[in-house]
Amino acid sequence: MAKRKEPEPPANHPELKHPSTKRAKEVDAHTPYEELKGLLESQKIDHEVKAVLHWFRSKDLRIHDNRALHDASETAKEAGAPLICAYVHCPAELNWHGTSPARTDFIIENLELMQKELKKHDIPLVFLEASERNEIVPTLFSLVRDISISHVFANYEYEVDELRRDIKLLKHGNEGNFQLALRHDQTVKEPLTLLTNSGKPMKVFTPYHKAWCAEVANDPTLLDTVPAPSKNSSDAKKKVAKLFDSKAPGVPKEKQFASNEERDGIRKMWPAGHQAGIDRMQSFIDQIDNYAATRSNPAKNSTSRMSPYFAAGVVSVREALQMVKKYNGNSTNFSQSAADPGVYGWVREIVFRELYRQTLLDTPHTAMNMPQNLKFDFVRWEEDDEGYKRWEEGTLGVPFVDAGMRQIKHEVYMHNRLRMNVSSYLYCNLLINYRRGERYFAETLIDWDLSNNTQGWEPSYTVFNPVSQAEKNDPDGEYIRKWVPELKDVKGKAVFDPYHRLPKEEFEKLGYPAPYVDWSKTKARAIERFKSDMRDAEP
């Protein structure tokens, strides 16, 4: 039998472009992470410390408990050399990832606050601008050369392109006489260190979670945090005096909010800054008891809403877990048998985040617009622009899904239960390429995070039923009534499925659409399509 071909992405949707499954497997077999690690190990490391640079990227925007920044500071202090910080702003990079206006603004606001904080430590934060993605390294390199930096520190970013960028920097280092040091900072357990008995990185959540809990219970130092950097000495400060008045980058035109009113509303909802993140975490701990019982009920607002702070690294997960540890009787045993259900449940979500980073390094093709299960690349998706439009505006006639899609528009955030439901509806019931939804999330969310998002969007055969999901998780219909005002006066269980549960005349008065597709029929269509298209697929 002829080998089935992967369908070509349609030309009018460049965001759907991706490499072949063959290329994906090649990258998995020779990962850029391995290459980078090898190059780091073979570096010359006898440079005299003249000036030290910490390069902030968009995932470590804090000065507290920042591993690379701390080590940069210690290196500079020991040698009496100046410490300088830099951030390279690259609008093309924001476009490449589809970063939302909200996340762009959040990043820039945090950078401005950090610049002020660092100034109090007599450390300059220099803003550089690279017009194109391939200009990022040369732009940083010119700063390194201009001020004779001997040591560059940064925290690892685990996405393929970001690893390749660091490989490029390292090659410059070898030519340009500086040394590069990268630190693992995003997680508690370093990715690729929780292994199966046969020595392979764990992939399955339950064993990973069990192993993670055991390690953290036995070794509380895994949660140790490091202090903010030391002040530059007055001599060191003098040497870098001209770098203190660097101006924060402006928001690129295509990343601006529609209005100042919208911007102000979002900034109020998601205030920037480390202290704002810590305050939010503290308010969450005050009600963490409710988490186990109501975390899946989107009306109860009982999750932490810490995701934007974790995604941009404004607060580290170690700092957050130190606070949880205090609540947990000063114990780092977060397993089910030892911790309160709220604590156990919340830490479990952090562990998902950790596993997803391990997965990103283990199967880097997941950062290349390719599904984890490569067979899904063989599915023929529907080109249903009307269906997509209704999905995005929240007018599918499916209350739970529509409510979620309206929440994301207003809050640049969506409750996890809804993320699960709206994604399933898009690629199962509408049979629209899941990549379109993944991209829309990136373009809208303030908490966009490549590994959480791509793995959240990983297609599967599970088709969520939005009516029973709503009945179970939003039992009073409060969330639906809040976000879909057309249904606010609908009484009782009719709110979950008004088209089928109200008399025709009553339904017609609501001004709310009938379901765009039939759930049962489209569920059967999706299963059939997945089965038939993946049957002979040989990625």
Ligand SMILES: Cc1cc2nc3c(=O)[nH]c(=O)nc-3n(C[C@H](O)[C@H](O)[C@H](O)COP(=O)(O)OP(=O)(O)OC[C@H]3O[C@@H](n4cnc5c(N)ncnc54)[C@H](O)[C@@H]3O)c2cc1C
């Ligand atoms: C389709 C889909 C897309 C998603 N896209 C993103 C994304 O772009 N960015 C993002 O941070 N999360 C994403 N998630 C995961 C999850 O929905 C959010 O992290 C969570 O809703 C954030 O709210 P919270 O901070 O109140 O979570 P809490 O319940 O308080 O959880 C605490 C933290 O744990 C992590 N976490 C929680 N749930 C998950 C999860 N399922 N997977 C991985 N980490 C988790 C987050 O960092 C979160 O802040 C996605 C999930 C799905 C199903």
